[in-house]
Amino acid sequence: MKFGIVVFPGSNCDEDAFHAAKAVFGQEAEYLWHKDTALKSADVVILPGGFAHGDYLRTGAMARFSPIMSAVRAFAERGGPVLGICNGFQILLEAGLLPGAMLRNRGLKYRCEHVHLRVEQTDTPFTAAAVVGQVLRIPIGHGEGNYFAPADTLETIEKNRQVVLRYTDPHGNVDEAWNPNGSVNAIAGLCNEARNVVGMMPHPERACEALLGGVDGRAVFESVLKTFRLADLRRAQVPA
Amino acid sequence: MRARVFVTLKPSVFDPQGRTIAEALHSLGYAKVDDVRQGKYFELDLQTEEASAARTLAAEVADKVLANPVIESYRIEVD
Numbered sequence: 188m189k190f191g192i193v194v195f196p197g198s199n200c201d202e203d204a205f206h207a208a209k210a211v212f213g214q215e216a217e218y219l220w221h222k223d224t225a226l227k228s229a230d231v232v233i234l235p236g237g238f239a240h241g242d243y244l245r246t247g248a249m250a251r252f253s254p255i256m257s258a259v260r261a262f263a264e265r266g267g268p269v270l271g272i273c274n275g276f277q278i279l280l281e282a283g284l285l286p287g288a289m290l291r292n293r294g295l296k297y298r299c300e301h302v303h304l305r306v307e308q309t310d311t312p313f314t315a316a317a318v319v320g321q322v323l324r325i326p327i328g329h330g331e332g333n334y335f336a337p338a339d340t341l342e343t344i345e346k347n348r349q350v351v352l353r354y355t356d357p358h359g360n361v362d363e364a365w366n367p368n369g370s371v372n373a374i375a376g377l378c379n380e381a382r383n384v385v386g387m388m389p390h391p392e393r394a395c396e397a398l399l400g401g402v403d404g405r406a407v408f409e410s411v412l413k414t415f416r417l418a419d420l421r422r423a424q425v426p427a
Numbered sequence: 428m429r430a431r432v433f434v435t436l437k438p439s440v441f442d443p444q445g446r447t448i449a450e451a452l453h454s455l456g457y458a459k460v461d462d463v464r465q466g467k468y469f470e471l472d473l474q475t476e477e478a479s480a481a482r483t484l485a486a487e488v489a490d491k492v493l494a495n496p497v498i499e500s501y502r503i504e505v506d
Contacts, residue, residue, distance in 0.1 A: 244493070288495050288498045290436075290440065290441070291444055293441075294443070295443050295444065335498055337439070
């Protein structure tokens, strides 16, 4: 399958995502410049981490006006899998592809460390190879990852099972002491109602090789590969 | 005309920066400062001489770009 990795001015995890897709998982990968208007037949789109457009005004606020975002939006509306990592998550929120917004971390500090995440849902293209309740150890690196949504939105999100990942202790228990940024309901990852668009603050692409201190991020890439293989199988089974 | 747009976090949204500033002021002895809310301030130079048109335009820009309606509200002054 082919990964399309969007590059905004200020993206700085684009090469990491490219490396994970191509070198670690042996898939096709291509960069999509933010001024491009087509996705070059990508099967999955990644909005990588960084500081798109310098995070001017608000994190992710300017990136949603980049030409490539019209194509990403259309792709998402057709059901195409889209993953926003860190700044990519912030962009998806600002673009309205996911509900809610990001605030400055509760402790005001930029947090760069490994965190523990409990997988809450596995019916998304980016968690399909994981198990509900599984705890993943993946690094974060952000100053504005304090997820916020108004009470009514939050209720809808929880009712629709849109919370995909939650910050927990190493044993998978939600505990405010292990919430690195103050996110409401310890939300670390979220999907849209159609479940094909996922945003997550932690960086799975930084946790795909033992050399980098852990391989738990592989679950996210393996999930999208599994989803794609299953879709392929289903297509093959349709009688001619 | 000139429009001034003041964007602040909604009262229901916790403002960690404002809180930190308030605590710093308290530690400096400003006990009479109850609370601080931090925000953003924009000056828009507009090609219109009509106050109501300026206000409408500034509000449209604030809704679309300057403020994130999920977490922020804004106030406009025109002169």
